[in-house]
Amino acid sequence: xxxxxxxxxxxxVSGSGLTLSSEQKAALQTSLVILKRNNKFNRVLFWGxxxxxxxxxxxxxxVSEDEMTDKKSLYSxxxxxxxxxxxxTEAMLAEVSxxxxxxxxxxxxxxxxxxxxRRQGEGDEAxxxxxxxxxxxxxxxxxxxxxxxxxxxxxxxxxxxxSPHGLVQTNRSFEGxxxxxxGKLSYFLHFTEPQKLxxxxxxxxxxxxxxxxxxxxxxxxxPKGNRVPNLSLHHSFxxxxxxxxxxxxxxxxxxxxxxxxSSLKVPPFCGRQKCNTNMRLLMFGMLLIFYLFILLGKLT
Amino acid sequence: MAEGALNNQREHTAICxxxxxxxxxxxxxLNLYDHLSRLLTKVMDERPENVVDxxxxxxxxxxxxxxxxxxxxxxxxxxxxAAQLLAEQQRLLFSRRGGxxxxxxxxxxxxxxxxxxxxxxxxxxxxxxxxxxxxxxVFLALKQLVDSQPLVRCRLWGxxxxxxxxxxxxxxxxREGEEEEEGNEETVEDEERDGEPRDDxxxxxxxxxxxxxxxxTFKPPPVVPKEDNRTGVNKFTxxxxxxxxxxxxxxxxxxxxxxxxxxxxxxxxxxRLDAPIISYPPFPGNEANYLRAQIARISAGTQVSPLxxxxxxxxEGEEEEEGARDSFEENSDFEGIPVPEMAESLSTWVHHVQHxxxxxxxxxxxxxxxxxxxxxxxxxxxxxxxxPDEPDPEVGPPLLTPLSEDAETTNxxxxxxxxxxxLISQFxxxxxxxxxxxxxxxYASGKKFENIYIGWGLKxxxxxxxxxxxxxxxxxxxxxxxxxxxxxxxxxxxxxxxATLEEQRAAQEETEALGEDEEEEEEEDD
Numbered sequence: 001x002x003x004x005x006x007x008x009x010x011x012x013v014s015g016s017g018l019t020l021s022s023e024q025k026a027a028l029q030t031s032l033v034i035l036k037r038n039n040k041f042n043r044v045l046f047w048g049x050x051x052x053x054x055x056x057x058x059x060x061x062x063v064s065e066d067e068m069t070d071k072k073s074l075y076s077x078x079x080x081x082x083x084x085x086x087x088x089t090e091a092m093l094a095e096v097s098x099x100x101x102x103x104x105x106x107x108x109x110x111x112x113x114x115x116x117x118r119r120q121g122e123g124d125e126a127x128x129x130x131x132x133x134x135x136x137x138x139x140x141x142x143x144x145x146x147x148x149x150x151x152x153x154x155x156x157x158x159x160x161x162x163s164p165h166g167l168v169q170t171n172r173s174f175e176g177x178x179x180x181x182x183g184k185l186s187y188f189l190h191f192t193e194p195q196k197l198x199x200x201x202x203x204x205x206x207x208x209x210x211x212x213x214x215x216x217x218x219x220x221x222x223p224k225g226n227r228v229p230n231l232s233l234h235h236s237f238x239x240x241x242x243x244x245x246x247x248x249x250x251x252x253x254x255x256x257x258x259x260x261x262s263s264l265k266v267p268p269f270c271g272r273q274k275c276n277t278n279m280r281l282l283m284f285g286m287l288l289i290f291y292l293f294i295l296l297g298k299l300t
Numbered sequence: 301m302a303e304g305a306l307n308n309q310r311e312h313t314a315i316c317x318x319x320x321x322x323x324x325x326x327x328x329x330l331n332l333y334d335h336l337s338r339l340l341t342k343v344m345d346e347r348p349e350n351v352v353d354x355x356x357x358x359x360x361x362x363x364x365x366x367x368x369x370x371x372x373x374x375x376x377x378x379x380x381x382a383a384q385l386l387a388e389q390q391r392l393l394f395s396r397r398g399g400x401x402x403x404x405x406x407x408x409x410x411x412x413x414x415x416x417x418x419x420x421x422x423x424x425x426x427x428x429x430x431x432x433x434x435x436x437x438v439f440l441a442l443k444q445l446v447d448s449q450p451l452v453r454c455r456l457w458g459x460x461x462x463x464x465x466x467x468x469x470x471x472x473x474x475r476e477g478e479e480e481e482e483g484n485e486e487t488v489e490d491e492e493r494d495g496e497p498r499d500d501x502x503x504x505x506x507x508x509x510x511x512x513x514x515x516x517t518f519k520p521p522p523v524v525p526k527e528d529n530r531t532g533v534n535k536f537t538x539x540x541x542x543x544x545x546x547x548x549x550x551x552x553x554x555x556x557x558x559x560x561x562x563x564x565x566x567x568x569x570x571x572r573l574d575a576p577i578i579s580y581p582p583f584p585g586n587e588a589n590y591l592r593a594q595i596a597r598i599s600a601g602t603q604v605s606p607l608x609x610x611x612x613x614x615x616e617g618e619e620e621e622e623g624a625r626d627s628f629e630e631n632s633d634f635e636g637i638p639v640p641e642m643a644e645s646l647s648t649w650v651h652h653v654q655h656x657x658x659x660x661x662x663x664x665x666x667x668x669x670x671x672x673x674x675x676x677x678x679x680x681x682x683x684x685x686x687x688p689d690e691p692d693p694e695v696g697p698p699l700l701t702p703l704s705e706d707a708e709t710t711n712x713x714x715x716x717x718x719x720x721x722x723l724i725s726q727f728x729x730x731x732x733x734x735x736x737x738x739x740x741x742x743y744a745s746g747k748k749f750e751n752i753y754i755g756w757g758l759k760x761x762x763x764x765x766x767x768x769x770x771x772x773x774x775x776x777x778x779x780x781x782x783x784x785x786x787x788x789x790x791x792x793x794x795x796x797x798x799a800t801l802e803e804q805r806a807a808q809e810e811t812e813a814l815g816e817d818e819e820e821e822e823e824e825d826d
Contacts, residue, residue, distance in 0.1 A: 010431075018754075021427045023721050053716050053735060078722070103712050103735065172348075173357040 006032070006046055018049065024058070027079035032060060035074070035082055040064075047073070050141065052106030059085075059145055067160060068168045068191065073145050075108075083108075086139065088146035096143040099135040108138040153191035154218060156182075160191070161211045171212070189215035196220055330366070338362050390545035393440040412454040412472075413446045419456065419750055425720045426731040428741045428754065430459065434544075441544035442470060448548075449539075450475045457538065457599075458739075458753035460591065465571020467540045469595060469753075470548070473530075474537060514776050522667045524556035524659055532654060532662035533559070533596045540591065542571065549573060551592045556660025557584055562593035566765050569757055580768055594757045596656065602740035603653040603751045604703060604732065606642060609634050610652050612700070628652065628699065636746040642730035643719045646703040649732060649742070655696035664695075703732075712760075736760055 006028060010020060020028070028046060036044040041062035050057045057075045060082060064070040074082040086092070099114035111134045161171045181187045194216045321333035339362050343351055351358075420435035429435065438456065446454050449472070457471040527534050533556075539548040565579040569587060577583040577590050610628040642648045654662040697705060706714045714736050720743070721728040734740035739755020777783050789797070 019424060019427060019429050019431065021425050021720060023425075023723060024427065051733075051738075053712060055718075171357075173354050173361070 020049075024079050028058075031076075031080050031082065035060065035062065039072070041072075047145065050104055050144065052104035055106030057104070057106075057141060059141075066167045067170065068193075071149075073142065075141060085142040085145065088143045092139055093143045093147070095133065095135055096140045099133050100137075100140040104140070105137060108136065108141065110137045111135065112137070112140065150192045154188050155191045155215075157187045157189055157217070158212050160215075162214045168214075185219040186217045188218045189213075190218065191215060328363075328367070330363070335359075335362065335366075338366065386543060386545065390437065390543075393437065393444060393545050411446065412451045413443055414455055416442060416456055418748075419752070422729060422743050422745065422748070422750065423741070423752060425729055426741060426743045427720070428731075428752065430754065437544035438468060441468065441541060441548075445470055445472075445539060445548045452476075456752065457595065458755075460569060460594070460753070460757045461755065462569035462571040465542050467542065467569065467571070467591065468544060470539045471536045471599075472539060473535075514778075516774070518774065524661060524667065525665060526553065526555040527661050527663070529553060533600075533656060533660075535653075538592060538595055540573070549588075551588055551595070554589070554592045554596050555584075558589050558593045559596060559656060559660035560658075562590060562597065564768055566758060566761070566767075580770055591757070597759075598737050598740060598753055598757070599653050600656045600662075602734045602737050602742075602753065603651065604649045604742050605652045605751075606634075606637055606744050606749055607648045607650050607702060608637070609747075609749065610650075610700065634747060637744075639719065639728055639730045639745060640725070642744050643717050646706075646715055646717065649703045649715075649744075650700045651697075651703070652700060654699055657696050662696075 007025060010025065032044045032046065035041070039062050041064060043063045045061045045063065047059040047061045050059065055077055057077065058079050060074050060076070062072045062074065064072075072087075073085040075085055076082045098116075100112040114133045114135075116131050116133055117128055156174075156177050158177075159171055159174045160168050162168055177187055192215075194214065196216050197214065318333065321336070322331050324331045339355075339359055342358060342362060343355075348354065348358075416435055416439035420429055420432065420439075423429040424432075430438065442454060442456060445451075451472045452475045453473040455471045457469040460467045460469060529537075534553045537553075538551045540551060541548045561581055561583045564581050565577070565583055567577060567579060567590065569591060573586070573588040573591070575587040577585065577587060583590055608631055611631040612628050637648050656662060657664055659665065703715055708714060712735050714734065716733045716735060718731055718733075719725060719728045720731050729743045729745040732742040732744075737753070737755070737759055739757075740751070740753045742751045743749065
């Protein structure tokens with residue numbers, strides 16, 4: 001969440017159990033401001049916390065021009081000193097997914113090892129080589145942050161617009177979603193490159209507003225039905241969307257109930273806080289194998 | 301003069317253009333002139349920054365506002381949103397019940413209500429918690445619970461998150477003699493069991509065939525009896541509510557089959573207590589039972605206390621062989637362990653909830669139906685014979701074992717500990733976090749400590765989760781000659797068989813003929 005609104009939005013996302021201690025909050029408020037000035041960011045966001053066995057990482061993101069692509073991630077242990085994370089590339093993602101398993105350790109120089117047996121040459125001349133692939137935890141951190149952003153970042157519809165130059169920016173006229181709209185999944189969009197938008201028919205595209213509907217809505221996710229916007233009634237203005245594959249990620253958004261009679265407007269914002277222990281459920285792939293076994297069982 | 305004419309012409313053009321702008325649109329009955337004047341008035345009033353960038357949005361807003369005002373000649377009846385309904389109920393939390401003023405002073409001394417505000421403060425230092433306002437609501441909700449039920453102890457156990465709603469869990473102990481018996485939960489399990497062998501019987505009766513259909517040879521394993529209230533797994537009663545302010549619901553006691561089934565499945569909670577749990581292996585019960593089973597497992601795995609806070613009651617005589625000590629009391633001489641020591645080593649913490657055995661209970665029960673006579677005949681006085689049917693008693697770590705003895709799974713240590721603050725270490729707390737049950741936290745500072753669980757209710761299983769594959773279907777027919785298929789004989793085999801049969805017949809005729817001859821001979825003899 002935005003560094004300027006951190007201190008009051010943190011209370012709203014703590015329904016999931018993890019908050020920051022007052023010392024960390026205070027440290028964040030001072031260090032994020034300095035970070036913003038030093039790196040010349042437009043906005044600095046506190047992204048969240050990744051729990052490791054020996055220590056926890058605090059992640060912040062700085063945004064320059066384009067909200068979607070111009071992001072830099074930084075990590076810290078004590079919310080005061082921040083280190084830049086390397087940008088995640090395809091090669092890094094592939095390496096990390098093959099090598100790093102289990103929990104985060106909490107030490108950025110920790111190396112995960114994975115021995116692969118590679119065959120060089122062809123046919124009879126094949127020589128087997130044992131290649132040890134090492135990946136540092138820093139890279140794993142970078143790729144995890146990137147993956148989570150790509151898969152689970154959600155924004156309410158209308159909060160970001162695409163300017164005529166093609167840059168994605170915050171929409172200053174966004175007043176929030178009404179309570180009716182906040183209950184529907186189609187008003188929440190994935191904040192990454194759209195996958196399904198291009199495949200839509202012209203009939204569907206006609207209803208969309210190209211400046212705000214340039215992202216995929218959540219209602220078109222497969223499998224359907226595993227995300228229900230939970231209007232957290234206690235706070236009565238917060239929508240909580242749990243994301244089961246990434247346990248621990250909660251996307252909270254403050255949506256203002258449109259009150260026609262008053263002209264008071266509270267600036268809406270969306271906060272993404274994530275505290276994750278890197279536990280990933282691979283249920284969906286396994287379900288296919290499950291059905292296959294049932295079939296085989298009938299044949300014997 | 302020419303200028304005058306030019307001005308006239310300009311004026312004329314302007315008037316024409318204004319008339320054009322004042323033309324009402326056929327679709328929306330608005331006209332451009334009014335719209336622009338409203339828009340510019342708005343810009344003048346508000347004077348936003350960089351207005352040229354947002355002018356289109358403002359224009360749209362102005363149109364929307366204008367249209368809506370016109371349409372509402374009827375008054376909208378405001379629908380009560382869910383948030384408003386909840387707010388109504390939560391308002392009750394804040395009202396003090398009249399007539400209690402006299403009793404309150406007594407209750408202040410020995411109230412079972414925990415000091416949730418203090419808990420909230422310490423947990424916030426540890427980086428865990430629900431936010432200050434929510435903690436206060438929880439506090440008031442607990443007070444409501446304590447006022448309505450006869451409890452001697454009450455503790456905030458934690459919060460279990462679900463996909464559709466969350467559960468706030470309170471761990472309570474009833475006063476002696478106040479507890480009501482529950483007879484309802486057994487029926488669910490029994491029905492599950494009886495459904496199996498009936499189908500075969502029906503079919504055999506209806507269809508009259510010479511071959512009866514095979515009967516199922518499945519024998520369900522014997523049911524492990526439930527532990528009594530106030531002992532073992534059912535030591536405490538748990539109440540849940542969805543949001544503070546909504547009524548508290550008591551959870552049923554847990555049975556060993558439910559615990560063993562809960563160990564095999566992995567499901568998120570949906571927030572409705574009556575939701576069915578559809579899983580394989582099938583879970584005997586609905587979400588309320590599953591919730592209770594998970595609460596039992598989490599308590600057994602993660603409720604810890606500083607070493608020395610609890611001690612066993614003094615026992616004079618011998619100990620029972622099998623009985624694990626299951627009662628402890630607070631140590632009044634507990635001095636408190638310095639915080640840096642607690643954060644460093646795990647041996648300063650001990651479990652104070654009994655470990656749940658493989659069977660699903662805390663105290664092992666022998667299910668084998670061995671008659672007692674065998675033991676007496678043998679004449680041995682030793683405990684158990686090593687017979688193949690006799691199951692070995694399951695033993696778990698005894699109560700009050702330190703955490704350093706906890707087993708490691710999947711290369712992760714089961715606990716992580718640290719100090720809550722490195723900058724101000726004089727007043728810091730020691731914080732313990734479970735890696736097996738993500739969401740379980742404990743803090744300790746001097747003589748105070750507390751456990752809490754805020755999480756999804758799932759255990760950490762390392763790599764990806766693979767759902768249990770169903771077992772191979774049972775063989776219906778035993779293999780035998782009636783149903784075994786064999787190949788049809790080939791032509792040569794048939795001819796060979798025919799030849800041997802002929803030989804046999806020929807041989808038989810010969811022996812018969814011989815036999816007749818012999819008889820004839822015998823008859824002749826006689």
